[in-house]
Amino acid sequence: MRKTLSFLVALSLVGATAAAQAPAPKPEQVIGYRQSLFKTVAWNFVPMGAMVKGSKPWDGVEFKRRSIAVAFAAVQLEEAFTAGSDKGAVTDALPEIWQQPQDFTTKLKAFQRTSNALRLAAAGGDQDRIKAAFGEVRQACSNCHDKFRAE
Numbered sequence: 056m057r058k059t060l061s062f063l064v065a066l067s068l069v070g071a072t073a074a075a076q077a078p079a080p081k082p083e084q085v086i087g088y089r090q091s092l093f094k095t096v097a098w099n100f101v102p103m104g105a106m107v108k109g110s111k112p113w114d115g116v117e118f119k120r121r122s123i124a125v126a127f128a129a130v131q132l133e134e135a136f137t138a139g140s141d142k143g144a145v146t147d148a149l150p151e152i153w154q155q156p157q158d159f160t161t162k163l164k165a166f167q168r169t170s171n172a173l174r175l176a177a178a179g180g181d182q183d184r185i186k187a188a189f190g191e192v193r194q195a196c197s198n199c200h201d202k203f204r205a206e
């Protein structure tokens with residue numbers, strides 16, 4: 056009985072340790088995660104751009120929903136460029152991301168700030184404000200791609 060108890064206690068300790076030290080995601084998992092986030096960003100950003108351009112009818116409810124998705128992904132991207140995830144799978148992320156982390160972080164923060172501003176503008180519903188805010192986000196995409204993404 057005593058033996059069984061101490062075995063059970065030992066087992067639960069093993070469980071607790073395993074939970075506390077969940078293995079870090081592998082580089083290929085991080086790369087897959089980040090590419091799926093960018094796919095989510097583009098999935099939503101492209102139809103928003105079509106509405107801004109007028110090639111797709113304006114739908115304020117849809118625009119608002121998509122702006123939330125983009126702002127959400129922008130925040131999630133913070134976990135998607137961990138050390139060591141510069142390789143391990145096919146990736147267009149350039150080594151400069153890890154060599155100049157401050158500049159990269161500045162550009163990621165700009166994306167978070169502008170996409171959050173777009174989300175707030177979309178919630179407000181003023182089309183002129185929304186279109187201006189959309190332009191700011193698109194600029195944040197290019198600013199980062201120009202330096203940190205391979206063609």
Ligand code: HEC
Pocket residue numbers: 086089090091093094096097100145146147148149159162163166192193195196197199200203204
């Ligand atoms: C802070 C930098 C940064 C910002 C901001 C950014 N991107 Fe990217 N983007 C990247 C990098 C780096 C990759 C390459 C990721 C990889 O292959 O590992 C990428 C990849 C992509 C991809 C390809 C995804 C795939 O693998 O299929 C698309 C599409 C994309 N970005 C669209 C956008 C759009 C649209 C915006 C703005 C709304 C944006 N990105 C903002 C850095 C950025």
